[in-house]
Amino acid sequence: MSIKSCIAALVVATALSPPPDANAAIKVVTSTQDLAAIVQEVGGDKVAVESIAKGYQDPHFVEAKPSFILKLHSADLLVVVGRELEIGWLPPLIVQSRNARIQVGAPGYLDASANARILDIPSGQITRAMGDVHPSGNPHYWLDPDNGRRIAQSVRDKLSSLSRADAAYFDQRYADFDKRLAEGEKRWKAALAPYKGQKIVTYHRSWPNFADVFGLDVIGYVEPKPGIPPSPPHTLSLQQEMKRLNVKVILVEPYFDMKTPTAIGRESGATVLKMPPSVGGVKEVTSYIQLFDYDVNLLVSTFKQVGGR
Numbered sequence: 001m002s003i004k005s006c007i008a009a010l011v012v013a014t015a016l017s018p019p020p021d022a023n024a025a026i027k028v029v030t031s032t033q034d035l036a037a038i039v040q041e042v043g044g045d046k047v048a049v050e051s052i053a054k055g056y057q058d059p060h061f062v063e064a065k066p067s068f069i070l071k072l073h074s075a076d077l078l079v080v081v082g083r084e085l086e087i088g089w090l091p092p093l094i095v096q097s098r099n100a101r102i103q104v105g106a107p108g109y110l111d112a113s114a115n116a117r118i119l120d121i122p123s124g125q126i127t128r129a130m131g132d133v134h135p136s137g138n139p140h141y142w143l144d145p146d147n148g149r150r151i152a153q154s155v156r157d158k159l160s161s162l163s164r165a166d167a168a169y170f171d172q173r174y175a176d177f178d179k180r181l182a183e184g185e186k187r188w189k190a191a192l193a194p195y196k197g198q199k200i201v202t203y204h205r206s207w208p209n210f211a212d213v214f215g216l217d218v219i220g221y222v223e224p225k226p227g228i229p230p231s232p233p234h235t236l237s238l239q240q241e242m243k244r245l246n247v248k249v250i251l252v253e254p255y256f257d258m259k260t261p262t263a264i265g266r267e268s269g270a271t272v273l274k275m276p277p278s279v280g281g282v283k284e285v286t287s288y289i290q291l292f293d294y295d296v297n298l299l300v301s302t303f304k305q306v307g308g309r
């Protein structure tokens, strides 16, 4: 269906749609699966949640489809990562949805970054030389479990304001999530404690929050700048730096081409590890807490193999 005919269909649908049912689940659309997972934790059976991007896709670059407009058209709430993560694809879809409830600034629009701890906020003038995709601070902030908690708090408050009668339910669901998350944080920190200060390289600048929380030292990136593909001179100097610092692990997000990281691994003697930064990045990771369990286990077993401390 073309975007135009899709919009025409929507106009007809709007004219015919009945008023919202007070007992119906709140229809939530999120930009990413991480946000959908957190909304599901807090919203339980009072929400029907769908994400636009899949966890195995690069969230900076998502191909817009007419079906996304249909989802947005009927949504009561849209939750976005913000910090310009979705700037390349989401804003036109929001406008084309013709849904006043979820427009930027409307009560049904939630920017999940509002209360999160954001790293890499640029100071001074921003230029394209800094890279293409992180002009408002690092948008991969959900990879700090405490930011997961802060996102869940924002979601709880927003759902409660949309459905006041269910506020106690959302409170209780949030408290349960918070408890399981706190247990997870203890588990993950203990598992990675022996590897504090371990030097790694990552493909994209996806992991500053994760590295900060779990004490890893990211010494370089396969991309010369965020969103800029690898270049031979950068690759060469990265390999030299990795040999000098004895770096044994390269993390690659599943949606990047493995050619350059594999070559760097071969040259430097480092192990290349595909590690998902999102729920849905691999099929067995279907919840926010599972994402950390999966990634921490993967790292620990790799550090053990490569003879890390």
Ligand SMILES: [Zn+2]
Binding pocket: 060, 133, 134, 139, 140, 204, 205, 206, 226
């Ligand atoms: Zn990024």
